[in-house]
Amino acid sequence: MLMQLFHNPFFFTALFAGFAASVAGGIIGSYVVTKRIVFISGSIAHAVLGGMGLALFLRRTLHLDWLKPIYGALAFAIFSAFLIGLIHLYYKQREDTVIASLWTCGMALGVIFLSLTPGYNVEVLNFLFGNILWTAKQDIFLLLGLDALIFLVIFFFHRRFLAICFDDKQALLQGARVNTLYFLLLSLVAITVVLLIQVVGVILVIAILTLPAAIANLLTQRFAKMMLLASLLGMLFSLIGIGTSFILNWPPGATISLIASLGYFLALLLKPHD
Amino acid sequence: MNLLKKNSTPVLSASHVFFSFDKTPLLQDISFTVQEGSWVAVIGPNGSGKTTLLKLLMGFLKPTQGSISLLGQLPHISHPYIGYVPQVNIYDQKFPLSVVDVVLMGALSELTWYGAYPKSIKQKADHVLHLVGLKHLKHRPFGTLSGGQAQRVLIARALIHDPKILFLDEPTANIDPETQKLILHLLASLKSSMTIIMVTHHLQSFIEHVDNVLCIQNTLTEFSPSQICEHFALGVFHSPLLHKKDRL
Numbered sequence: 371m372l373m374q375l376f377h378n379p380f381f382f383t384a385l386f387a388g389f390a391a392s393v394a395g396g397i398i399g400s401y402v403v404t405k406r407i408v409f410i411s412g413s414i415a416h417a418v419l420g421g422m423g424l425a426l427f428l429r430r431t432l433h434l435d436w437l438k439p440i441y442g443a444l445a446f447a448i449f450s451a452f453l454i455g456l457i458h459l460y461y462k463q464r465e466d467t468v469i470a471s472l473w474t475c476g477m478a479l480g481v482i483f484l485s486l487t488p489g490y491n492v493e494v495l496n497f498l499f500g501n502i503l504w505t506a507k508q509d510i511f512l513l514l515g516l517d518a519l520i521f522l523v524i525f526f527f528h529r530r531f532l533a534i535c536f537d538d539k540q541a542l543l544q545g546a547r548v549n550t551l552y553f554l555l556l557s558l559v560a561i562t563v564v565l566l567i568q569v570v571g572v573i574l575v576i577a578i579l580t581l582p583a584a585i586a587n588l589l590t591q592r593f594a595k596m597m598l599l600a601s602l603l604g605m606l607f608s609l610i611g612i613g614t615s616f617i618l619n620w621p622p623g624a625t626i627s628l629i630a631s632l633g634y635f636l637a638l639l640l641k642p643h644d
Numbered sequence: 645m646n647l648l649k650k651n652s653t654p655v656l657s658a659s660h661v662f663f664s665f666d667k668t669p670l671l672q673d674i675s676f677t678v679q680e681g682s683w684v685a686v687i688g689p690n691g692s693g694k695t696t697l698l699k700l701l702m703g704f705l706k707p708t709q710g711s712i713s714l715l716g717q718l719p720h721i722s723h724p725y726i727g728y729v730p731q732v733n734i735y736d737q738k739f740p741l742s743v744v745d746v747v748l749m750g751a752l753s754e755l756t757w758y759g760a761y762p763k764s765i766k767q768k769a770d771h772v773l774h775l776v777g778l779k780h781l782k783h784r785p786f787g788t789l790s791g792g793q794a795q796r797v798l799i800a801r802a803l804i805h806d807p808k809i810l811f812l813d814e815p816t817a818n819i820d821p822e823t824q825k826l827i828l829h830l831l832a833s834l835k836s837s838m839t840i841i842m843v844t845h846h847l848q849s850f851i852e853h854v855d856n857v858l859c860i861q862n863t864l865t866e867f868s869p870s871q872i873c874e875h876f877a878l879g880v881f882h883s884p885l886l887h888k889k890d891r892l
Contacts, residue, residue, distance in 0.1 A: 480777055526759045533749050536739055539704060539730070540801070543723045544752035591785030593740045 375616050380503045387505040390513040391565040392604025394520050398562040399583035400597045407536040410579050413469045414450050414577040415563045417476025421446025422497050423483030430487050447560035455553045500623030501569030516561050570623035581630040585637040655680045655839050659818035670696050674864045678774035683840040694843045727807030731814050732794045737787040743797050744782040754765035772800040792823030812842040
């Protein structure tokens with residue numbers, strides 16, 4: 371069975387995509403968990419369905435073959451990140467309700483566009499639950515490009531991001547452009563969400579973005595180690611998840627998310643209580 | 645009203661400041677000045693607006709009405725000269741940072757273009773940690789410190805960029821008497837080099853050192869330490885004190 375797995379042409383492409391997404395997920399997920407913006411990230415992730423649906427609708431109706439759903443996802447992710455950033459900064463009193471409505475709005479738009487799109491929409495399930503086995507080689511280049519962009523921004527801005535995550539008032543006193551940094555961080559979350567949607571789909575993306583980082587946070591008190599551990603855990607979950615899904619014929623996205631969740635529960639159980 | 649006699653230069657002045665939240669007035673007609681090099685204690689019952697006043701003075705909030713001048717300009721323009729020590733319990737204990745990481749955040753403006761701290765700032769971090777007696781814990785995770793140790797780390801963070809004015813929000817809350825003494829001595833040693841404005845519930849510990857006491861209960865009443873002391877003998881110092889002041 372294992373030999374079959376290694377000879378499967380989709381396996382290594384899928385694994386590569388999983389690893390590329392896990393690295394970005396581990397790094398950005400660490401900020402998401404420590405700044406406690408899991409709900410905001412979930413909203414960005416779900417709003418992305420609207421962009422995917424719109425891109426597919428335009429592609430089919432206007433015959434725009436170059437317009438891939440992932441482009442729509444990227445545009446909607448960045449747009450919703452900015453919108454949520456504005457809500458967070460200027461509409462604090464009902465922030466969670468407004469963000470939840472954006473979450474719903476994005477998903478509803480996605481469902482409507484997909485239902486209006488002519489033809490048999492097999493993509494719908496892939497969007498919702500992911501299908502890493504269908505990752506094309508061109509997608510890998512896009513994933514690597516987005517990974518490189520995230521690395522570059524983090525290299526220059528890590529300490530500033532850390533400062534706004536820990537204490538934004540202190541960062542403000544130090545002349546940091548706190549609001550700009552917050553928007554930049556949310557944009558990175560948006561890009562990471564798009565990367566991870568390739569692996570686990572819209573519905574499950576929040577699990578793979580936050581669970582490896584949450585486990586890493588239980589295991590270390592150093593931020594850099596947390597990022598490294600979260601990336602490695604994401605890779606491990608991808609490897610085990612893809613392998614298990616191949617052997618048991620389970621959907622890979624759900625399998626990866628399930629293993630990440632089990633890993634988190636296990637870490638909670640094994641970690642000594644304070 | 646100004647009871648300070650130290651130096652004629654005011655570093656801070658509030659003029660007829662009002663502040664409301666959701667149309668509920670929290671602070672009304674607050675006016676006072678603080679002279680350079682003084683140590684001012686801000687007291688008042690819970691929910692009286694002490695922390696709100698501190699946030700207004702530092703420019704984190706804007707007055708609904710009135711004006712505040714810090715070092716001769718609007719508070720947000722004076723940010724580089726402010727050191728701020730918040731209450732220690734606002735921080736996430738699970739946040740994965742070392743003590744020195746936290747201290748260095750007080751020198752964020754010194755980051756190079758590629759996002760690293762210069763060597764001189766790292767040495768300064770060692771120096772301020774030595775000043776608060778915690779250099780030996782510089783690599784310890786911040787979340788594992790006791791309340792008193794964490795408070796001293798936050799003081800070190802505020803001192804790393806040599807502020808002209810230091811704001812502290814209940815620096816001795818929930819810490820043991822020994823650490824309270826340490827913090828008191830530390831602040832007393834800083835008094836000559838900067839202006840200190842401190843919200844506190846432990847005025848008895850500081851009363852010998854402060855130059856002025858601002859009592860907040862939506863409005864502001866200003867006292868000299870000697871006026872306060874007679875009320876400590878009675879063990880009361882909030883509302884009764886204000887009523888007494890009205891009769892003075």
